[in-house]
Amino acid sequence: MKRLxxxxxxxxxxxxxxxxxxxxxxxxxxxxxFPSPSRTLSELYRQLASGQLWKPLEATAFRMFYxxxxxxxxxxxxxxxxxxxxxxxxxxxxxxEFMRPLPASAVIPAAILFFGLSNSMTVAVIAFGAxxxxxxxxxHGFASVERQLMEVxxxxxxxxxxxxLKIAAPSALPDILAGARVSLAIALILAVVTEMQASQTxxxxxxxxxxxxxxxxxxxxxxxxLGIMGFAINQAIVVLERRLLRWRGSxx
Amino acid sequence: xxxxxAAVLSLExxxxxxxxxxxxxxxxxxxxxxxxxxxxxxSGCGKTTLIRMLAGLLAPTAGSIVFGGRxxxxxxxxxxxxxxxxxxxxxxxRTVAGNIALSLEAGGIAEPERGRRVEALLAxxxxxxxxxQYPGQLSGGMQQRVQIARxxxxxxxxxxxxxxxGALDAITRQTLQDEIARLVAxxxxxxxxxxxxxxxAIYLGDRVIVLQSNPGRIAExxxxxxxxxxxxxxxxxxxRFLEHRHRLFGLLQDAEG
Amino acid sequence: xxxxxxxxxxxxxxxxxxxxxxxxxxxxxxxFSRPSDIVLAFAAGxxxxxxxxxxxxxxxxxxxxxAIAAVAGILVGVILGLSPFLERTVGPSIEALxxxxxIALTPLTLLLFGFGLRMEAAVVAFAxxxxxxxxxxxAVRGIxxxxxxxxxxxxxxxxxxxxxxxxxxxLGRIVVGLRVAVSISLxxxxxxxxxxxxxxxxxxxxxxxxxxxxxxxxxxxLWLGLLGWGLNALLTRAFGQWHGAFGPGxxx
Numbered sequence: 001m002k003r004l005x006x007x008x009x010x011x012x013x014x015x016x017x018x019x020x021x022x023x024x025x026x027x028x029x030x031x032x033x034f035p036s037p038s039r040t041l042s043e044l045y046r047q048l049a050s051g052q053l054w055k056p057l058e059a060t061a062f063r064m065f066y067x068x069x070x071x072x073x074x075x076x077x078x079x080x081x082x083x084x085x086x087x088x089x090x091x092x093x094x095x096x097e098f099m100r101p102l103p104a105s106a107v108i109p110a111a112i113l114f115f116g117l118s119n120s121m122t123v124a125v126i127a128f129g130a131x132x133x134x135x136x137x138x139x140h141g142f143a144s145v146e147r148q149l150m151e152v153x154x155x156x157x158x159x160x161x162x163x164x165l166k167i168a169a170p171s172a173l174p175d176i177l178a179g180a181r182v183s184l185a186i187a188l189i190l191a192v193v194t195e196m197q198a199s200q201t202x203x204x205x206x207x208x209x210x211x212x213x214x215x216x217x218x219x220x221x222x223x224x225x226l227g228i229m230g231f232a233i234n235q236a237i238v239v240l241e242r243r244l245l246r247w248r249g250s251x252x
Numbered sequence: 253x254x255x256x257x258a259a260v261l262s263l264e265x266x267x268x269x270x271x272x273x274x275x276x277x278x279x280x281x282x283x284x285x286x287x288x289x290x291x292x293x294x295s296g297c298g299k300t301t302l303i304r305m306l307a308g309l310l311a312p313t314a315g316s317i318v319f320g321g322r323x324x325x326x327x328x329x330x331x332x333x334x335x336x337x338x339x340x341x342x343x344x345x346r347t348v349a350g351n352i353a354l355s356l357e358a359g360g361i362a363e364p365e366r367g368r369r370v371e372a373l374l375a376x377x378x379x380x381x382x383x384x385q386y387p388g389q390l391s392g393g394m395q396q397r398v399q400i401a402r403x404x405x406x407x408x409x410x411x412x413x414x415x416x417x418g419a420l421d422a423i424t425r426q427t428l429q430d431e432i433a434r435l436v437a438x439x440x441x442x443x444x445x446x447x448x449x450x451x452x453a454i455y456l457g458d459r460v461i462v463l464q465s466n467p468g469r470i471a472e473x474x475x476x477x478x479x480x481x482x483x484x485x486x487x488x489x490x491x492r493f494l495e496h497r498h499r500l501f502g503l504l505q506d507a508e509g
Numbered sequence: 510x511x512x513x514x515x516x517x518x519x520x521x522x523x524x525x526x527x528x529x530x531x532x533x534x535x536x537x538x539x540x541f542s543r544p545s546d547i548v549l550a551f552a553a554g555x556x557x558x559x560x561x562x563x564x565x566x567x568x569x570x571x572x573x574x575x576a577i578a579a580v581a582g583i584l585v586g587v588i589l590g591l592s593p594f595l596e597r598t599v600g601p602s603i604e605a606l607x608x609x610x611x612i613a614l615t616p617l618t619l620l621l622f623g624f625g626l627r628m629e630a631a632v633v634a635f636a637x638x639x640x641x642x643x644x645x646x647x648a649v650r651g652i653x654x655x656x657x658x659x660x661x662x663x664x665x666x667x668x669x670x671x672x673x674x675x676x677x678x679x680l681g682r683i684v685v686g687l688r689v690a691v692s693i694s695l696x697x698x699x700x701x702x703x704x705x706x707x708x709x710x711x712x713x714x715x716x717x718x719x720x721x722x723x724x725x726x727x728x729x730x731l732w733l734g735l736l737g738w739g740l741n742a743l744l745t746r747a748f749g750q751w752h753g754a755f756g757p758g759x760x761x
Contacts, residue, residue: 005597033620090515091519094520098738100741101741102734103699109714109730110726110730148335149340151333152341154308154309155333157328158358162358185610193703196615203613207617211619214620226609247345247346
């Protein structure tokens with residue numbers, strides 16, 4: 001008898017949820033802190049059906065993508081410039097290494113100082129935080145273009161533009177995409193963080209407000225939504241990577 | 253040394269030193285148009301340096317190189333170089349056709365002409381069935397064929413080959429040797445071919461130069477008077493082949509020591 | 510040596526221009542402050558004990574969270590790594606939690622624990638457990654099967670098997686995950702403090718910003734940067750370069 005591979009996992013997950021439901025209904029665990037799955041799900045459904053979910057979801061998603069796009073563009077361009085030039089790397093790499101472990105959220109107070117609790121603040125913080133993974137990945141990618149390929153380019157007398165477009169950029173793409181994936185995750189986190197901080201419309205704020213008024217099904221629904229969102233965007237990039245880096249699978 | 257008015261490439265007292273350490277010294281020879289010149293020597297004798305210099309990837313410390321009547325300066329599309337390590341010389345993210353097209357894109361050839369030429373080269377190098385595959389999916393011999401096709405796409409006046417078959421198995425090597433001999437004979441391309449394999453040098457070349465090492469110097473230059481087309485089995489048993497082999501074998505042994 | 514000098518050029522230049530610019534009145538004091546004031550504020554913060562205390566509080570939360578994540582991650586990772594059945598059945602349920610951004614759980618932990626050390630450590634633990642877990646599972650799966658057979662043949666009980674064979678064999682790779690987790694722990698701790706927990710350096714920066722003490726805010730920010738960089742440098746020295754040029758941000 002052939003066993004479906006995902007059946008065990010599904011049964012286990014379902015079992016957990018049922019257990020939670022029973023414990024919550026029987027008051028063995030406090031519904032204030034651990035609302036039953038049915039209440040969370042119905043809250044989620046209510047938000048979806050009434051259209052209440054879309055505005056905050058959109059706001060968070062837009063903020064995240066906007067900041068991430070700015071960061072990625074800056075990261076790739078700067079990464080190319082720095083990656084190509086040994087001198088630039090000598091001057092800049094120590095500073096970049098210092099910035100890398102800095103928590104991006106730590107610049108929020110400074111950003112508030114400059115921009116107040118505004119949209120510019122959020123975009124600035126998100127972009128600042130998201131730029132490092134993609135920048136450092138780009139620097140690495142452009143700096144490690146196969147030397148022999150550069151010689152091939154020289155032998156064929158490719159122009160600088162051709163060199164960049166046909167050789168350097170495709171060569172650096174795997175690194176850039178990996179960096180962009182991390183950047184996007186950071187952008188999501190910072191979007192939520194800045195929303196909470198600046199009380200702006202979004203999923204993060206929903207969760208915060210739910211906590212303040214002890215409406216835990218709403219809180220959990222918000223967490224679930226964010227989880228799904230995080231999963232979806234990661235999968236999207238994985239799919240993108242697979243398409244763009246088709247040729248890698250064929251390396252023996 | 254023969255003087256030839258049809259010399260396409262001539263080196264005069266060329267010297268290459270890296271930071272004071274001489275790698276090549278007193279290199280002088282000429283290559284006539286359509287000639288197949290093989291350079292053979294032990295590892296470290298500077299033959300790769302020589303071919304990279306001819307490609308324009310590095311400049312001599314002293315001496316002069318004249319190509320097509322003009323002093324050699326930097327790279328140019330009419331000199332094509334085939335590298336030994338094909339895994340590093342092909343673009344892994346482009347298909348076979350895409351890799352060949354690179355030369356044509358560099359030369360500013362647009363569609364549909366570009367597509368036509370790529371197809372012709374694919375057919376010529378027997379790569380048509382692999383046109384949409386990626387280098388990573390191909391065997392060593394096929395990858396090297398792709399590199400050759402890309403170089404031929406440049407329609408070069410001088411073809412430089414840096415131990416191109418060194419990493420391949422014996423059978424593939426022989427197949428490609430015959431293929432390259434046929435191709436350059438068809439196009440009458442001038443070739444400078446580097447190898448450490450003496451028999452390969454004699455089999456392929458019109459002339460063979462033996463280099464000594466430390467520093468790289470010309471130990472001997474001989475003309476291979478075996479008529480073409482040559483064949484793997486018969487030529488290698490030819491009396492003249494064996495004579496050359498005897499003569500040069502001794503030189504290579506001395507050169508090692 | 511030349512590279513160290515070159516690397517220092519940019520920071521020195523930035524600080525020099527910053528100082529000169531603010532003294533010349535070009536940079537507004539309330540947003541930019543100036544390096545000399547920042548140094549003074551830092552000295553003052555150190556001497557009155559506020560900065561050391563804040564540093565300790567942040568470090569404490571990060572450490573506690575990391576410790577929890579390390580133990581939980583390794584334990585669960587070993588179990589899942591050893592049993593393909595469990596990995597298939599229980600694994601997906603655990604993995605469903607991974608895309609949730611740790612910071613989204615902050616309101617939940619606030620609800621459960623109130624302000625203070627426990628909520629912050631809980632969020633840190635959630636964020637840090639993933640790199641440890643993933644790496645441990647992979648490491649345990651990669652253990653030479655012969656070694657496991659030896660353990661079986663010797664009829665070792667599970668705790669002994671763990672201590673004597675499994676952990677030593679997998680240690681090398683687990684350490685990599687732990688390293689990533691350490692870096693994450695500091696980042697997440699500071700983020701929780703900035704968003705809502707009134708303790709530590711993150712909170713210190715918010716307070717400084719709100720009470721119009723930009724010099725103190727910058728002092729803490731730069732100090733935090735130094736801490737992060739120092740921690741990273743220490744880890745690199747001890748365990749070698751981590752193979753991610755894009756830094757230990759969120760585990761991908």
